[in-house]
Amino acid sequence: MSAPGQGSWQPDPEGRYEYRWFDGQQWTDQVSQQGQVLRSPLGAPPQSGLGAAPAQPAHQAQPVGQAQPLGGADGFAGITGELVDGRFSEKEAKAIANQNTKMLRVRLGEPFMARQGSMVAYQGNVDFAFEGGGASKFIKKALTGEGLPLMRCAGQGDVFLAERAYDVHLLNLTNSGLSISGKNVLAFSSSLDWNIERVRGGSVVAGGLFNTTLRGTGWVALTTDGPPVVLNAAEAPTFADTNAVVAWSANLQTQLKTSFKAGALIGRGSGEAVQVSFYGNGFVIVQPSEGVQVVAAQ
CATH class of the missing domain: 3.60.160.10 (Mitochondrial biogenesis AIM24)
Incomplete structure (x- = not known):
């Protein structure tokens, strides 16, 4: 489990998806299945296909391990959009x-x-x-x-x-x-x-x-x-x-x-x-x- 304030992908506690994003304090509605990032709240009813019905796809499909939204699933200080959804976040791969x-x-x-x-x-x-x-x-x-x-x-x-x-x-x-x-x-x-x-x-x-x-x-x-x-x-x-x-x-x-x-x-x-x-x-x-x-x- 991540330390408070540090987000990471963890195995989905409900077992309906491969991974669910833990923001360091709580589980979010971001899930990952077969390399695709989707949104599905905890407790959502299951459906055929990927294993559950996502509420909506994320703005951009992201493989596990890529940059995540700056402010988690709820946005950064109430702000959402492509500039804060993770695709322009700082790259951490190499020094x-x-x-x-x-x-x-x-x-x-x-x-x-x-x-x-x-x-x-x-x-x-x-x-x-x-x-x-x-x-x-x-x-x-x-x-x-x-x-x-x-x-x-x-x-x-x-x-x-x-x-x-x-x-x-x-x-x-x-x-x-x-x-x-x-x-x-x-x-x-x-x-x-x-x-x-x-x-x-x-x-x-x-x-x-x-x-x-x-x-x-x-x-x-x-x-x-x-x-x-x-x-x-x-x-x-x-x-x-x-x-x-x-x-x-x-x-x-x-x-x-x-x-x-x-x-x-x-x-x-x-x-x-x-x-x-x-x-x-x-x-x-x-x-x-x-x-x-x-x-x-x-």
Whole structure:
């Protein structure tokens, strides 16, 4: 039996269904039969079919173990509806996981790094502190324009992160490296070493390509402006627009390729003037967006 205030599925005390929801103080009218959540008050007359006649189906069929309504069967402080019926409740499955496609939830154990301003909510006792990365990284950011404003998150609780409603993707690194555009970094574990490095084969004059490199063992959450494509660079030489490429395996060989076509040399906004070429065994992540385009004044 659950402790007071803690709800859970329990075998139906009447035996008419597989499970009945106990809210920590009393049995409710929510029951589960064959993976479907229904409503049937205690003492309702039996009927053929599932074993009893449900008063009405729940708003959304939910397998056993998924999030339940915030306020139990009677709603949250007298409020009912899809926003409080459980489908948007906090996901509890893993310490670090996507809350949904646009939001990351991190349960604090070890401190982690996050983009400044990316916290949209938190629960518990959490401390946020500026993370400068040292004088060398500060100078590199000033000289290269590769911006990665970070904050260190520490304490106990859950932190929810998002950035401009971009899609959030979670990767795990095991003694490996990832080169990622600073604007696409959402958060990463403090166990990873990070630095600002010039893309091999490039220079400030040739395009000014500097990326943030993460190395070691840990997790990293990155964002993309839309669903990305992951290309296998080992299959063939791979080229990507400098404004659309998000990240790649740090072991890949890179080279900048400049297009000399007449229509492609009109500044950064054209998008096709400079591409990055990739060679080797690894992957390249490309988003379906070239970022905010700069339109010249007429």
